Amino acid sequence: xxxYYYTVGLEIHAELKTKTKxxxxxxxxxxxxxxxxxxxxxxxxxxxxxxVPNKKAIEGVIKVGLALGSTIADFSxxxxxxxxxxxxxxxxxxxxxxxxxxxxxxxxxxxxTRIHLEEDTGNNKHFDKDGGYSLIDFxxxxxxxxxxxxxxxTFEDPEEAAKVASNFAKEYQxxxxxxxxxxxxxxxxxxxVEANVSVSTEKGVLSPRYVEVKNLNSFKVxxxxxxxxxxxxxxxxxxxxxxxxxxxxxxxxxxxxxxxSQRKKEGAADYRYxxxxxxxxxxxxxAFDLEKMKSELGELPVAKRARYKNDFGxxxxxxxxxxxxxxxxxWFEKVAGILNDVEAIKLASNYITSDYMGLKKTNPxxxxxxxxxxxxxIKMAKEGYISSRATKDILxxxxxxxxxxxxxxxxxxxxxxxxxxxxxxIVEKIISESPEVVAIYKGGKENAIMSLVGKIIxxxxxxxxxxxxxxxxxxxxK
Ligand code: ZN
Ligand code: MN
Numbered sequence: 219x220x221x222y223y224y225t226v227g228l229e230i231h232a233e234l235k236t237k238t239k240x241x242x243x244x245x246x247x248x249x250x251x252x253x254x255x256x257x258x259x260x261x262x263x264x265x266x267x268x269x270v271p272n273k274k275a276i277e278g279v280i281k282v283g284l285a286l287g288s289t290i291a292d293f294s295x296x297x298x299x300x301x302x303x304x305x306x307x308x309x310x311x312x313x314x315x316x317x318x319x320x321x322x323x324x325x326x327x328x329x330x331t332r333i334h335l336e337e338d339t340g341n342n343k344h345f346d347k348d349g350g351y352s353l354i355d356f357x358x359x360x361x362x363x364x365x366x367x368x369x370x371x372t373f374e375d376p377e378e379a380a381k382v383a384s385n386f387a388k389e390y391q392x393x394x395x396x397x398x399x400x401x402x403x404x405x406x407x408x409x410x411v412e413a414n415v416s417v418s419t420e421k422g423v424l425s426p427r428y429v430e431v432k433n434l435n436s437f438k439v440x441x442x443x444x445x446x447x448x449x450x451x452x453x454x455x456x457x458x459x460x461x462x463x464x465x466x467x468x469x470x471x472x473x474x475x476x477x478x479s480q481r482k483k484e485g486a487a488d489y490r491y492x493x494x495x496x497x498x499x500x501x502x503x504x505a506f507d508l509e510k511m512k513s514e515l516g517e518l519p520v521a522k523r524a525r526y527k528n529d530f531g532x533x534x535x536x537x538x539x540x541x542x543x544x545x546x547x548x549w550f551e552k553v554a555g556i557l558n559d560v561e562a563i564k565l566a567s568n569y570i571t572s573d574y575m576g577l578k579k580t581n582p583x584x585x586x587x588x589x590x591x592x593x594x595x596i597k598m599a600k601e602g603y604i605s606s607r608a609t610k611d612i613l614x615x616x617x618x619x620x621x622x623x624x625x626x627x628x629x630x631x632x633x634x635x636x637x638x639x640x641x642x643x644i645v646e647k648i649i650s651e652s653p654e655v656v657a658i659y660k661g662g663k664e665n666a667i668m669s670l671v672g673k674i675i676x677x678x679x680x681x682x683x684x685x686x687x688x689x690x691x692x693x694x695x696k
Contacts, residue, residue, distance in 0.1 A: 221374075221419070222374075222419060222455075223374065223420070224376045224417055225373075225379070226414065230387060230412070232363070232364050232399070232409045233363055234278045236362055237274070239256070239362065240272050240275055240361065241260055241269030241270060241337065241360055242258050242270070244257060247357070248358075248408060254357065256357045257356045257357065257359070261359045261360035262359075263307035263308040268496050269496055271497060271500075276319065276500070277506065279319045279335050282397060284508065289321050291502060293501060295316075296335075297313055297315040297494060298313075298490075304352070305340035305354055307359065311337060311339065313336035313337075316491075321333075326386045330367070330368055331368060331369050333365065333366045334364070334365055336363050337359070339358065340355055340358055341357075341358050343355060364400075368386065370414065370424060372422075377445065380440075383413055384437045384440040387411050388437050392541070393519065394409070395544075396519060396544075405435055407435075411440055412430055415429050415431060415448065416451070417463075427460070429447055430467045431444070432467060432480070433469040442475070443477055446475075450476075450477070464483075466479055467479075522541060523541060526541075530564070532564055535571070549589060550570060553589045556589055562600050569599075574617065584618065585617060585618075586617070587616045591620055591623060592616070594624055595613060595616065598624065602686070604632050605634060608632040608634075631679065631680065633681065634683035641682055641686060645674055645690045645694060648670055649691075656695060667688065667691055671684055671687050674691075
C-alpha cells in the first residue's frame with residue numbers, strides 16, 4: 219500500500235454587497251426577481267458605453283485584505299479576460315490578472331495567494347418545453363465579484379485536508395459577514411466555492427493531474443466532494459489506471475453523492491488578458507487611507523473568540539453560537555454585564571444555548587427578552603429561589619411575553635423556601651412519619667433519602683428548595 223499526499227487549494231468567488239454594480243449605476247440587488255430589470259448600456263455592452271469603477275467595491279476588497287493580514291497593492295489595474303459565452307455580453311469579463319488588489323495573508327490554517335476584483339456574469343436559464351431553449355437574465359451581469367485564491371496545501375490525512383478546506387470556507391464567510399463585505403449566501407450563489415484537488419505519491423511533489431470541483435453549495439458538500447475525489451483518485455492509482463485521472467472540471471451531484479465530469483481541460487485556456495484601456499490605473503495607497511481603514515475594521519471573529527474565552531470562561535461550543543449570531547452575542551454581553559459574576563454568566567449561557575435556542579427552534583414567536591429580565595431569572599435560579607424546573611417554565615413564558623420573572627414566580631408560587639427554620643418543622647414531621655425509609659437510609663442505602671425529599675417538597679406545596687432539604691435531612695439523620 220502506497221503512502222499518499224493529499225493536496226487541496228480553494229478558489230472562492232463572493233459577490234460584494236454594494237448599492238450599485240461594479241462599472242455602472244445599475245442597482246446591485248440579488249433579490250430582484252424580475253429578469254433584466256437592473257440593466258443599462260454599460261452592463262449590456264452597448265457600443266460606446268464606458269465603464270466607471272465602483273469605489274465602494276474596491277474599498278470592500280481592501281477591507282477584506284486588511285482583515286486577512288494581506289498586502290494591499292500600491293498599483294493595481296483591470297484587465298480584459300476574453301472568452302465567448304452568452305451570459306457575458308461584452309465578449310470579455312473585466313477582471314484582474316497581473317496586479318490583483320490583495321496578495322498574501324492567511325486565515326484558518328491556509329495561506330492566501332491573492333484576491334482580485336472582477337464583474338459577475340448574467341444567469342442562463344434553461345427551459346425544456348417547446349423543444350428546449352435558454353433565456354438570459356442580466357440582472358447579475360456586472361455585479362462586483364471578488365475572487366480569492368489560496369495556495370495549495372498538502373496533508374497526509376485526507377480527512378484533515380477536507381476539514382481544513384471546508385473550515386477555511388466557513389471562516390471566510392464569517393469574516394465577510396463581520397466586515398459587511400458580502401452576504402455570502404452559498405445557496406443563493408453569492409459565495410461560490412471551488413476546490414482544486416490532487417493526490418501525489420511523492421512527498422513535496424504536486425501532481426499535475428488535478429481536478430477542479432464545482433457546485434459546492436454548502437460546507438458539508440465541500441468536505442464530502444474533496445473526500446470523494448481523493449478516494450476516486452486513489453482507486454484509479456491502485457488499479458494502475460493513474461492515466462485516467464485527467465485535468466478536468468467536475469461537479470458534485472447531490473443526489474448521487476459523487477462528483478461527475480463536466481468538461482475536460484485541454485491545456486490552459488488562452489484568455490488573451492490585457493489591461494482594459496477604458497479604465498484608469500489605480501494607485502491604492504494614495505486613493506485610500508489604509509491605516510484609518512485598518513483601525514475601523516471592528517472586532518473580527520478571532521479576537522472575539524479570544525475575548526469570550528478570557529472574559530466569560532464559557533464553553534467553546536457556546537462561544538461559537540455567539541460568533542455566528544452577532545445579535546445574540548450583543549444581547550448576551552448585556553446580560554453578562556448586568557450579572558457581573560462568572561458563575562452566573564456561565565449559568566446564563568447554558569440556558570441561552572440549550573433552552574432558549576431549543577425554544578426558538580420549535581416556536582417562531584420566541585424572541586429575546588430584555589437583558590434585565592433574563593438576568594433577573596438567572597439570579598433567582600443561581601440563588602436557589604426557584605428550581606431549575608421553574609426556571610425553564612418561566613423562561614418559556616418570558617420569551618413570548620417579556621415580563622418580570624420575579625413577578626411570575628410570585629404569582630405562581632414558584633419561590634422556593636430557603637428558610638431553614640420553617641423547613642425544619644416539615645423535615646422533622648416527615649422523618650417521624652417514615653420510620654421504614656429512615657431505617658433503610660441508616661442501613662447504608664443513601665439513595666433512600668430522595669423519597670423523603672419528595673415527600674417534604676410535596677408537604678411544602680413545592681416551595682422547598684431541594685438542596686436545603688437534603689442538607690437538613692443529612693444533618694438530622696446523622
Ligand atoms: Zn448597468
Ligand atoms: Mn473569476
